[in-house]
Amino acid sequence: MESDPPLAWPPYRSTALRAPTLPPVPLPPGRTELTGPVFGEGDVRPTDADLTRQHAGDPLGERIVVHGRVVDTDGRPVSHTLVEVWQTNAAGRYRHAVDRHPAPLDPNFTGAGRCLTDAGGRYRFVTIRPGAYPWKNSPNAWRPAHIHFSLFGRAFVQRLVTQMYFPGDPLLPHDAIANSVPQAARDRLVAALDLDASVPEWALAYRFDLVLRATPFEEPR
Amino acid sequence: MTTPSQTVGPFFALGMPCPDGVPDGVWLRGRVLDGAGDPVPDALVESWQADPPAFSRGATDDAGHWAVRVPPPQRYVDLSVFARGLLRRVVTRLYLPGVPDDEVLAGLDPARRATLVATAMPDGYALDIHLQGPHETVFFAV
Ligand SMILES: [Fe+2]
Numbered sequence: 001m002e003s004d005p006p007l008a009w010p011p012y013r014s015t016a017l018r019a020p021t022l023p024p025v026p027l028p029p030g031r032t033e034l035t036g037p038v039f040g041e042g043d044v045r046p047t048d049a050d051l052t053r054q055h056a057g058d059p060l061g062e063r064i065v066v067h068g069r070v071v072d073t074d075g076r077p078v079s080h081t082l083v084e085v086w087q088t089n090a091a092g093r094y095r096h097a098v099d100r101h102p103a104p105l106d107p108n109f110t111g112a113g114r115c116l117t118d119a120g121g122r123y124r125f126v127t128i129r130p131g132a133y134p135w136k137n138s139p140n141a142w143r144p145a146h147i148h149f150s151l152f153g154r155a156f157v158q159r160l161v162t163q164m165y166f167p168g169d170p171l172l173p174h175d176a177i178a179n180s181v182p183q184a185a186r187d188r189l190v191a192a193l194d195l196d197a198s199v200p201e202w203a204l205a206y207r208f209d210l211v212l213r214a215t216p217f218e219e220p221r
Numbered sequence: 222m223t224t225p226s227q228t229v230g231p232f233f234a235l236g237m238p239c240p241d242g243v244p245d246g247v248w249l250r251g252r253v254l255d256g257a258g259d260p261v262p263d264a265l266v267e268s269w270q271a272d273p274p275a276f277s278r279g280a281t282d283d284a285g286h287w288a289v290r291v292p293p294p295q296r297y298v299d300l301s302v303f304a305r306g307l308l309r310r311v312v313t314r315l316y317l318p319g320v321p322d323d324e325v326l327a328g329l330d331p332a333r334r335a336t337l338v339a340t341a342m343p344d345g346y347a348l349d350i351h352l353q354g355p356h357e358t359v360f361f362a363v
Contacts (some may be wrong), residue, residue: 188224
């Protein structure tokens with residue numbers, strides 16, 4: 001995809017020994033590639049989409065709504081597909097054993113959510129705004145605040161894992177991971193402040209729409 | 222224009238839990254190795270097969286080992302590999318040993334073909350995934 005980053009991207013040092021070097025072999029999509037896992041209501045609980053309600057108390061931080069639509073490049077909504085998200089807490093710390101950033105954990109925040117898109121491809125999470133965190137890619141490198149997204153689509157070829165950023169983040173132009181995306185496509189990863197979807201006196205909203213590639217897959221009639 | 226891909230980073234286990242897999246299934250397992258031959262301890266391997274439809278995924282451990290338990294595949298499964306340091310997923314296949322070559326396998330030279338063919342184990346099949354190096358796995362453009 002022309003909007004995707006290259007595998008080898010020297011500013012992101014971890015690509016050096018991990019990015020495959022040989023040209024990929026073309027694989028004409030067959031039955032395996034044009035189908036994909038189907039998830040249903042049994043795979044998600046209602047509380048999975050509200051990351052602020054997974055513990056006894058309220059998490060610290062700025063409560064936000066993150067919502068949007070998942071469509072394909074033909075504009076068709078991608079309905080009933082699984083969306084997985086994960087993020088830091090407000091202090092920039094992941095609840096993960098490997099995260100050694102000396103910022104506090106929040107006993108009321110895990111930072112993981114999932115939901116299914118509705119018939120129109122829409123999804124909605126309630127969460128708190130994640131924090132920036134340092135990483136060792138280069139001296140004084142800090143990741144801009146972001147939410148990781150994983151989407152399945154309807155077919156194996158539509159699988160996408162990406163990251164959502166926040167508008168106006170001053171760290172964004174310095175981020176080796178965001179900058180791996182061709183300039184023309186980079187703003188596709190930045191959510192928009194959406195005052196219309198905010199909940200007055202309660203939470204601001206950000207809109208993040210996602211576009212998966214179209215497939216020859218036909219909707220059952 | 223599609224939404225661009227970004228790396229899963231090192232903390233994907235928070236949001237991408239691995240299912241237990243099918244109790245009566247066969248194990249598909251192996252290591253993920255980098256260009257220096259070192260294990261990749263923060264990779265995620267997802268398997269998908271159409272017949273019967275089955276999805277699974279397994280994260281690598283400190284030694285780079287991944288494992289998924291799936292219904293016995295017909296001839297191959299598609300694998301997606303995600304990792305810190307991979308800005309997008311890479312796609313490969315695990316072929317069962319002894320199946321007749323299809324167009325895909327037949328189109329590869331023998332050394333490259335070998336990177337896709339698993340070894341039979343008592344409880345399943347094993348295949349290492351080499352992201353780089355002299356044994357670099359065949360990755361597909363899908
Ligand atoms: Fe992250």
